[in-house]
Amino acid sequence: MMRASGTAGFQSPSATVASSRLTHAVAASLAVAALSLCLIVTLTVLSTKATMAMGLPV
Template identity: 85%
Template sequence: MIRASGTAGFRGPTVTVSSSRLTNAVVASLAVAALSLCLIVTLTVLSTKATMAMGLPV
């Protein structure tokens, strides 16, 4: 089997597949998702600590 030249791996010419606006929108949405996840984890930890501090009614 003979391999065609220029088709192996990443040696070919680079081609832009998306616009910079699309890339920026994806980056912004990932940043918002990461911040909201951090906020949810923080609220969960704080509410768990508050619940544990109250104790169980006897």
């Protein structure tokens, strides 16, 4: 039994999944999201520390 050439395996040329502009846009949006998450966590920690330093009114 003989196989037809090019019907099995990874012999077909690879196709580009996404353009470089799309890849860069996704990377930039992930970087902005990570930066904003770090900023939110920092502000939360600082505000918690400030609240704890004030103490409760008696």
